[in-house]
Amino acid sequence: ETGVTQSPTHLIKTRGQQVTLRCSSQSGHNTVSWYQQALGQGPQFIFQYYREEENGRGNFPPRFSGLQFPNYSSELNVNALELDDSALYLCASSLKGQGQETQYFGPGTRLLVL
């Protein structure tokens, strides 16, 4: 167990709806990264948050947005859901500033868009 928790574990939504996924980082970590893992593929980087600001973004449209809170927990918001958004969403926490940053992953939220 890494200490990274995510909620909910599973979620079913319909096209066009909005969803919010939550992540609590491991104690002592100050950075949260979000990844999308489609079935049969490796995780794809969505974005990273550090000091409550976005600190790098992958190739995802603006309808994917996030927040980081003062306690370093984070939310991933997806608007106008599409069928292709069905995936496992992974949160990873790390400690920035050491120079050897290692990301530790939570169990993920499995999202199904119908």
Add this chain to the structure above:
Amino acid sequence: AQSVSQHNHHVILSEAASLELGCNYSYGGTVNLFWYVQYPGQHLQLLLKYFSGDPLVKGIKGFEAEFIKSKFSFNLRKPSVQWSDTAEYFCAVNWKAAGNKLTFGGGTRVLVKP
């Protein structure tokens, strides 16, 4: 765009056999390298990592990996596998010039027959 490739999508072997999983990445400067494992029904776990120094790194559960800079490779090995090594294995690369995001390979599913 920077990429990570894992040569084998599926590997089937018997207990006590040796395992080697290939991972190659595209050129992009200094890298940090990782292998993660996803056991059935569990979250992504860190197996081992390389930042600098000795190119042969040892991880948990008897795994090791060798960084060969000239070949842009970071292959994972285990001399004698057990049934409990059945899992999906992911190679991940962090190009320092690109910030702290991880780029994952597509994964290799390993099935160890008892």
